[in-house]
Amino acid sequence: MSTEELTVLELNRSVKDLLHRGFPGEFWVRGVVTGLRQASGRGHTYFQLADPSPPGEQPPAVVDCALFAGDRAAISIETGREGRVFSLENNSEVRILAAVNFWERNGRFQIVMKGYDPFFSGDSQAIHLARLVEKLGREGVLAENGTLPFPAVPLTVGLVTARGTAAMRDFMKTLEESGYPFRVYASSATMQGSETSSSVCGAFNRLLMSGICGTLDAVVLTRGGGSATDLAWFNSEAIARTIAQLPWPVISAIGHEVDTTLPDHAAHTRAKTPTHAASLLVDAVAAFDDSVSRQARILAGSVTPRLRMEKMRLDGLVSQAMRNLETVPERGKRTLEEIRSRIALAAGNRFRRAERELSALDAAVEVRNPEKMLQLGWAVVRDLEGKPVGSARRICPGDRLRISMKGGEVPVRAEERDK
Amino acid sequence: MTENYTAMLEELKGIVEKLSREDCPVEELEGLVERASMLIKTMKEKLRKTEESVSGMLSELEE
Numbered sequence: 001m002s003t004e005e006l007t008v009l010e011l012n013r014s015v016k017d018l019l020h021r022g023f024p025g026e027f028w029v030r031g032v033v034t035g036l037r038q039a040s041g042r043g044h045t046y047f048q049l050a051d052p053s054p055p056g057e058q059p060p061a062v063v064d065c066a067l068f069a070g071d072r073a074a075i076s077i078e079t080g081r082e083g084r085v086f087s088l089e090n091n092s093e094v095r096i097l098a099a100v101n102f103w104e105r106n107g108r109f110q111i112v113m114k115g116y117d118p119f120f121s122g123d124s125q126a127i128h129l130a131r132l133v134e135k136l137g138r139e140g141v142l143a144e145n146g147t148l149p150f151p152a153v154p155l156t157v158g159l160v161t162a163r164g165t166a167a168m169r170d171f172m173k174t175l176e177e178s179g180y181p182f183r184v185y186a187s188s189a190t191m192q193g194s195e196t197s198s199s200v201c202g203a204f205n206r207l208l209m210s211g212i213c214g215t216l217d218a219v220v221l222t223r224g225g226g227s228a229t230d231l232a233w234f235n236s237e238a239i240a241r242t243i244a245q246l247p248w249p250v251i252s253a254i255g256h257e258v259d260t261t262l263p264d265h266a267a268h269t270r271a272k273t274p275t276h277a278a279s280l281l282v283d284a285v286a287a288f289d290d291s292v293s294r295q296a297r298i299l300a301g302s303v304t305p306r307l308r309m310e311k312m313r314l315d316g317l318v319s320q321a322m323r324n325l326e327t328v329p330e331r332g333k334r335t336l337e338e339i340r341s342r343i344a345l346a347a348g349n350r351f352r353r354a355e356r357e358l359s360a361l362d363a364a365v366e367v368r369n370p371e372k373m374l375q376l377g378w379a380v381v382r383d384l385e386g387k388p389v390g391s392a393r394r395i396c397p398g399d400r401l402r403i404s405m406k407g408g409e410v411p412v413r414a415e416e417r418d419k
Numbered sequence: 420m421t422e423n424y425t426a427m428l429e430e431l432k433g434i435v436e437k438l439s440r441e442d443c444p445v446e447e448l449e450g451l452v453e454r455a456s457m458l459i460k461t462m463k464e465k466l467r468k469t470e471e472s473v474s475g476m477l478s479e480l481e482e
Contacts, residue, residue, distance in 0.1 A: 340480040347473045354466055358459060361431050365455040368438040370448055380445070390445040 016102040043069030064110035084118035095120035144244035151217040158219035167224040167274040174278035191223040197236035222253040234261040253277035379405035
């Protein structure tokens with residue numbers, strides 16, 4: 001044992017020197033965040049990183065950590081480039097890039113956070129998810145929603161997400177840019193933290209209880225990227241069981257492509273991102289649109305020539321009818337004129353014949369007219385009553401008679417009668 | 420021509436036939452001629468009216 005005597009400061013400097021020689025650069029360390037606190041004023045963050053331990057038990061090892069404001073800004077920018085949001089939360093398991101630090105004045109050891117693995121998913125969350133998937137899969141819960149038929153034209157969509165977020169904007173923008181008449185009914189939910197499960201289930205239930213329940217074609221559950229810890233809130237048995245009981249196919253789009261959560265397993269379809277979820281809907285509608293357009297073209301292709309032929313035939317009939325119509329009045333007029341002429345001729349002939357007939361009869365009567373006979377020198381003997389005496393035998397001597405003759409009547413008396 | 424005209428014609432023809440016979444009684448001569456004259460006058464008037472009516476109707480058919 002060395003007998004050299006050191007001051008505390010010398011001791012601390014030696015320890016610091018040894019420490020830095022043992023850990024000359026930065027290194028990755030993983031653990032569970034605890035005791036998170038913000039230093040007032042300067043924007044520094046302090047916490048402990050602990051090895052995982054069963055609930056209620058002391059962790060096997062803990063180390064103090066510091067995240068200085070400057071480093072935090074750099075980490076946030078770097079994480080953002082990966083499409084992730086940087087955040088630290090108590091009880092979340094993280095993998096951080098760190099450097100050792102030893103304070104000479106108080107002999108205090110800590111690590112300083114320099115970087116962050118945005119794609120790290122702690123073993124505890126992965127194991128938790130795997131157990132849920134195994135259990136619910138065995139019960140058939142995860143397959144339930146997938147058995148629902150996906151509508152051919154999913155234009156009426158329910159949306160479960162946090163209102164006003166980038167995820168919602170991305171989703172809506174993709175639908176709007178498609179030009180199809182989507183109708184979206186948003187049911188807002190908390191998409192981060194301990195209330196995530198109950199809030200998401202509540203949002204689904206509000207859609208179920210609403211008047212538009214029967215009109216929905218599909219429902220999208222979505223949120224943007226986040227840390228593994230953020231997304232781990234979705235690994236909820238309650239959410240999975242709610243999805244299994246829904247009457248519409250659910251599209252799950254939580255986090256980024258590399259992220260997997262329990263709703264991804266329980267949903268009908270998994271989408272990589274909110275934008276991808278919207279694209280799936282747009283693609284389905286577009287496929288239907290194309291199909292209809294194709295059918296319409298086929299139909300038009302088969303029907304159009306037939307229609308054209310029928311139109312030509314109809315045009316021909318119309319032309320023929322028009323020509324006939326133009327000649328009908330003329331022909332009718334001619335026919336009627338002929339008939340009229342024939343009537344006039346026949347009537348005229350008939351009248352002439354009747355007149356001739358009547359004239360002949362008139363002449364025949366005129367010949368027998370006593371007046372005419374008187375003019376010719378004949379005379380008519382009448383009795384005093386004016387009746388003609390047709391026979392000499394009817395006259396007796398002494399009868400007074402009247403003789404009608406040309407020029408008038410002469411009264412006479414019969415003297416005797418020849419035998 | 421109506422049925423009346425035809426009937427009158429038949430009657431007139433009968434009178435003429437009777438007048439034409441040698442044994443036509445002189446006593447009936449005047450009455451027969453008078454009846455025949457009345458028939459002829461009526462029939463001529465009927466013919467005239469009928470012809471006028473037919474001519475009028477045929478004229479209406481001309482445009």
